[in-house]
Amino acid sequence: MTDHTPVSEDSRPVARPRKRSARQIADRLALDAIYEIAKTFAGAPDPMAVVPQIFNVLSSFLDLRHGVLAVLAEPDGKDKRVNPYRIAATSFRRDPDAPPSDVLPDAVARIVFRSSVPFVAFDLEEEFGPEAVPPRLRDSGQTLIAVPLRDPERSHFVLGVLAAYRSHDHKRAGYSDADVRVLTMVASLLEQALAFRARVARDRERALEDTRRMLQSMTDQRGISQPPVTIDGIIGDSPAISEVVAQVKRVAGTKTPVLLRGESGTGKELFARAVHSQSPRAKGPFIRVNCAALSETLLESELFGHEKGAFTGANALKKGRFELADSGTLFLDEIGEISPTFQTKLLRVLQEGEFERVGGTRTLKVDVRIVAATNRDLEEAVARGEFRADLYFRICVVPIVLPPLRQRKSDIKPLAQLFLDRFNKSNGTNVKFASDAFDQICRCKFPGNVRELENCVNRAAALSDGEIVLANELACSQGACLSAELFRLQEGASPIGGLASGRTITPSVRAPASPPPAYSAPPMAPPPQAAPPMSTPPMAPPVAAPAPEHMVQPAAAAPYEHHPHPEPEEVHQVRRKTSNITRDELIRALESAGWVQAKAARLLGMTPRQIAYALQKFEIELRRI
Known part of the structure; x- marks a missing residue:
């Protein structure tokens, strides 16, 4: 036998290069494709933008063609699918208005979204019917490989579907296991790229927030403050009132019902007018109804109106406040005081915007924005069954809590000066407050809030002997301020308004006219367990x-x-x-x-x-x- 092994000049055998198998070549191409895809994702500021390039790599190296990336979409009311999705990227051009099923069958997308596992349809037409095959691929048999795209922070949640097609005419048709592994690796790289981008965005936002806080801190240290948000007619620049004003400005432009909550005297009607004046309905009417001042019968007639002859004394047709407030705002003050029976009648007009006049049969429809106010604890009233829960949820859509005056100390002085100017203008006087009088006023608690402050200023100005009001001329300096005593009896909780205190002051029983015996302190008694047992029989009256x-x-x-x-x-x-x-x-x-x-x-x-x-x-x- 002759040996044909090639020999080199130094008589050593030369190694012959091995011929690679088809599987080795495919594995090498898959590795090269993953390498190129990883480089693309690593250098891309937006991973979603380079997905078409990824599909081109898969097509060039592995002949996985017609790549599609579908991601979950927000429901818009028109799409009735359980998991609505949109096509985020493709390897080819497509009409943006075309349905997603033109490139990815709905049945396959639903399977992957629900199961969260890869899916392979070896013969798409045979398994799902001819209509499942995209129009551009209906000339030949196609295998569809689809893998889930998961949320890196919640691995069980599927964000999208990554899919590609392989023709039956290709020599690797039927070797879908390798295709599934490649697409799964691509999906993992895309998941990590998206997670990294999200972390970068969070870090950037955190850095920007830290920068804003630092600039705000430096601005505050230099004494430079941004001008507070203001509304005409509302005095004060304290943080508490500025936050309320900002809420009013945000909600005023909508039709959402507003519930103003706060103690009595905090200016709920003033803020209700502010909601109206800042809204698109500012040119419409602003109608106010005090629900606590009217009985149930009168309140129904006032709000809904009545027909002529509806009851004794109804000599003419009368339009109700809802009709008068059409295209405007209706302010229902003290809404927590209405009876349970009338709450049912009020609920219908708030829900449907429809009502009938008292004694009438014609249904009237109005467009009214509701602003309600109360100083009661409505949640407690609902729990006790005194206020309907459905009415509560109808009016308490946007609750705005008005702060009491004791929580906005910096606003007391400008408010007091405003009330003093009004008093002088109304009475033709020129009364002024001394600095110590302002200091004394600013130290008061004012359980009656802004209304009590106005009364305090008017009383001091009216009783002043001269044009300058001194601190010792104020009622609180003379022991004549009953509000201070009320506040002290409530141990710091305002007695005005159930929302703040939850209690009311009840007068105590007065002692009899005859003076009781003088009190003599008893000697220090031992603890109860050391005391001897009582010798008095159980039914015998004890000694006084x-x-x-x-x-x-x-x-x-x-x-x-x-x-x-x-x-x-x-x-x-x-x-x-x-x-x-x-x-x-x-x-x-x-x-x-x-x-x-x-x-x-x-x-x-x-x-x-x-x-x-x-x-x-x-x-x-x-x-x-």
């Missing part, structure tokens, strides 16, 4: 003890005895003020009650909240027994 001057103690109850079920007479005790109790007296009562605040409150004729406030005032640490 001296009562303090500020409370009426029933004769049938010992002051420091524990009664699990107090007698009805104990309810009629006169409530004490927190300021009338001493530290030692409070400690004695707590020790006698076993440091139970509710028991000590009954012994002293106070409320548990007053006891808690007194503990905080005297810095007494509550003992646990």
